[in-house]
Amino acid sequence: MSDTQALLDVRDLARDFDVSKPWLNRVLEGAPRQLLKAVDGVSFTIERGETLSLVGESGCGKSTVARLICGLYPPSRGSIVFDGRDMSRIARRSDMLTLRRRFQMIFQDPYASLNPRWRVGRIIAEPLRQHGIVTGEAAIRRRVGELLEDVRLSPQDAEKFPHEFSGGQRQRISIARALSSNPEFLVCDEPTSALDVSVQAQILNLMKDLQRDHGLTYLFISHNLAVVSHISTRVGVMYLGRIVEIAPTKTLFDRPLHPYTQMLASAIPDITMSGKSRTPVAGEVPNPLDPPTGCAFHPRCPHANDRCRSERPELRDVAGAQAACHAVEERRLPIRAAAPG
Amino acid sequence: MSAAPRPLLEVRHLRVEFNARRGTLVAIDDVSFDIAPGEVLGVVGESGAGKSITGTAIIGLLEPPGRIAGGEVFLDGRRIDNLPAEEMRRIRGRQIGAIFQDPLTSLNPLYTVGRQIIETIQTHLPMNAAQARGRAIELLKEVGIPAAERRIDHYPHQFSGGMRQRVVIALALCANPRLIIADEPTTALDVSIQAQIITLLKKLCREHGTAVMLVTHDMGVIAETADRVAVMYAGRLAEIGPVQEVIHHPQHPYTAGLMGSIPAIGQEVERLPQIEGAMPRLNAIPAGCAYNPRCPKVFDRCRSDRPDLMAAGATRAACWLHAEGAGGV
Numbered sequence: 001m002s003d004t005q006a007l008l009d010v011r012d013l014a015r016d017f018d019v020s021k022p023w024l025n026r027v028l029e030g031a032p033r034q035l036l037k038a039v040d041g042v043s044f045t046i047e048r049g050e051t052l053s054l055v056g057e058s059g060c061g062k063s064t065v066a067r068l069i070c071g072l073y074p075p076s077r078g079s080i081v082f083d084g085r086d087m088s089r090i091a092r093r094s095d096m097l098t099l100r101r102r103f104q105m106i107f108q109d110p111y112a113s114l115n116p117r118w119r120v121g122r123i124i125a126e127p128l129r130q131h132g133i134v135t136g137e138a139a140i141r142r143r144v145g146e147l148l149e150d151v152r153l154s155p156q157d158a159e160k161f162p163h164e165f166s167g168g169q170r171q172r173i174s175i176a177r178a179l180s181s182n183p184e185f186l187v188c189d190e191p192t193s194a195l196d197v198s199v200q201a202q203i204l205n206l207m208k209d210l211q212r213d214h215g216l217t218y219l220f221i222s223h224n225l226a227v228v229s230h231i232s233t234r235v236g237v238m239y240l241g242r243i244v245e246i247a248p249t250k251t252l253f254d255r256p257l258h259p260y261t262q263m264l265a266s267a268i269p270d271i272t273m274s275g276k277s278r279t280p281v282a283g284e285v286p287n288p289l290d291p292p293t294g295c296a297f298h299p300r301c302p303h304a305n306d307r308c309r310s311e312r313p314e315l316r317d318v319a320g321a322q323a324a325c326h327a328v329e330e331r332r333l334p335i336r337a338a339a340p341g
Numbered sequence: 342m343s344a345a346p347r348p349l350l351e352v353r354h355l356r357v358e359f360n361a362r363r364g365t366l367v368a369i370d371d372v373s374f375d376i377a378p379g380e381v382l383g384v385v386g387e388s389g390a391g392k393s394i395t396g397t398a399i400i401g402l403l404e405p406p407g408r409i410a411g412g413e414v415f416l417d418g419r420r421i422d423n424l425p426a427e428e429m430r431r432i433r434g435r436q437i438g439a440i441f442q443d444p445l446t447s448l449n450p451l452y453t454v455g456r457q458i459i460e461t462i463q464t465h466l467p468m469n470a471a472q473a474r475g476r477a478i479e480l481l482k483e484v485g486i487p488a489a490e491r492r493i494d495h496y497p498h499q500f501s502g503g504m505r506q507r508v509v510i511a512l513a514l515c516a517n518p519r520l521i522i523a524d525e526p527t528t529a530l531d532v533s534i535q536a537q538i539i540t541l542l543k544k545l546c547r548e549h550g551t552a553v554m555l556v557t558h559d560m561g562v563i564a565e566t567a568d569r570v571a572v573m574y575a576g577r578l579a580e581i582g583p584v585q586e587v588i589h590h591p592q593h594p595y596t597a598g599l600m601g602s603i604p605a606i607g608q609e610v611e612r613l614p615q616i617e618g619a620m621p622r623l624n625a626i627p628a629g630c631a632y633n634p635r636c637p638k639v640f641d642r643c644r645s646d647r648p649d650l651m652a653a654g655a656t657r658a659a660c661w662l663h664a665e666g667a668g669g670v
Binding site: 057058166167168169196197198199200201202204205208223225226227229230250253254263264265267268269284285 | 387388501503504531532533534535536539558559560561562564565598599601602603604605606607608609610611612613614615616619
């Protein structure tokens with residue numbers, strides 16, 4: 001296996017959810033089947049040691065992508081290749097378990113993701129026992145202590161219950177549990193959204209330290225552009241189940257190409273630039289059950305023309321980034337050169 | 342001070358206590374501030390700092406076992422913290438409007454939005470049904486709901502999150518209140534919708550001369566909306582002053598730490614400055630300044646005496662560094 005190969009290669013990933021009315025209603029009312037295309041043809045790669053973030057508003061499919069990669073949902077279409085192995089082609093359960101050890105997930109809500117009736121030590125030890133990574137009670141206790149120290153808690157905390165900890169400390173416990181199987185890859189779904197800013201800073205710093213010390217690769221899901229700009233190597237922007245733009249972090253924030261990215265960037269309140277008037281964007285995310293034809297963003301886009309209303313744009317390389325936009329491709333939108341760096 | 346117009350809202354030494362099994366918890370401890378007519382005061386702080394409880398105490402919606410244990414609240418010079426429940430109910434809605442975080446819980450799912458708005462209007466203003474309906478449609482138009490004449494007969498579930506929050510704002514504005522208490526009004530919304538709601542709130546308050554107490558943990562929202570900002574920590578005011586001063590020249594070490602820990606787009610730092618530790622629980626607030634165990638500039642006096650708000654640069658901060666002879670931050 002060569003080092004140049006991406007750790008994760010996602011191609012044309014899609015997931016539909018069946019949200020049809022119950023069978024009897026369909027028969028009686030003649031209502032059709034209804035599919036919600038939560039993720040609709042998403043492709044990206046993640047290199048070893050980097051952090052790729054997916055941002056977007058609620059309902060854009062970013063969390064569904066995270067869950068598909070972790071195997072919490074089977075994909076409707078497309079492939080997920082982890083370290084050269086197509087995950088959908090793994091038949092043997094033991095092979096799957098070996099692969100599973102190498103990636104873990106951290107969830108948004110540190111209150112819901114820890115069993116309130118288990119002591120912290122047992123919570124963190126569960127993957128160790130499950131995967132048979134460490135055997136013997138003394139060895140497990142030692143390893144749990146190390147993991148707690150890794151996330152800047154104390155080994156004595158293993159004896160406590162989750163309710164004795166604050167939100168930030170609970171998120172540290174979730175991270176310790178995720179690290180217990182020595183994973184290479186962490187999928188983090190809004191890990192700091194439920195936390196206060198000062199605690200968020202502690203967790204983001206911890207995640208960066210762990211990435212450096214353990215050589216971790218992150219897929220980071222967030223709606224917070226400022227957090228994303230701080231933690232990521234590259235950023236993908238999602239809208240209604242598709243990636244509309246993906247670029248290195250600095251390029252994306254210096255020079256957003258897609259009109260949706262530009263809109264998102266101008267919509268965030270920024271404490272350093274206070275006094276500026278925001279560009280309020282008209283309209284809301286359309287109903288995903290009935291997405292617009294052509295480019296899904298066209299009803300809100302100031303640059304939309306007939307082609308945007310009929311033909312769906314694909315991601316194309318544009319000046320150091322990738323954007324799915326006819327206006328960008330046709331140079332109807334001026335493109336500044338990306339700042340060096 | 343006598344020349345200045347009397348503030349619309351005056352909060353004096355407010356103290357809120359909760360009776361718990363093991364003694365009394367002090368959730369709000371000696372908090373005083375004013376809001377002038379037409380002014381937007383932002384209240385920030387981390388969860389548990391007491392910002393929402395301050396808001397609920399002012400509008401008299403504190404749930405037992407919480408109670409106001411001391412201090413006074415004046416609205417337009419009239420004391421309102423000790424009014425009987427019935428009289429307070431009339432003030433709520435008529436003079437003080439409220440907007441909460443989750444628009445779904447502020448609306449009754451069983452009634453059309455029109456019915457809820459009309460009922461609120463008729464409770465507070467002498468109008469017949471037709472007049473009230475006309476005013477309700479006007480209000481919905483004002484908060485930017487398209488096709489208001491039709492939408493007025495829809496149920497809350499037929500509106501999106503952003504539209505629902507607009508309906509809640511319309512409800513709060515029904516009786517032209519003098520003061521709106523907005524508790525995290527944009528937290529449940531997406532950024533693009535947030536921008537729309539904030540712009541709307543700002544515009545309405547300017548046009549109606551309504552004062553706003555805006556409670557949020559989002560400094561970006563405060564920076565864009567507020568005239569002044571109050572920073573709360575462990576149930577106390579840490580700092581209060583003009584918003585630009587507090588953000589760019591914070592005088593309390595906690596405010597400085599809080600501002601530093603917010604990531605900003607375009608700023609490239611390997612690590613964010615972080616405040617060590619966590620806010621103390623209400624049953625374990627340290628003696629002296631509540632922030633002293635986490636403060637990088639702590640000295641002896643901080644551990645024994647509690648600082649009051651004192652002049653500090655262009656703001657007022659509760660920090661001994663600003664006491665006479667201490668030399669500032």
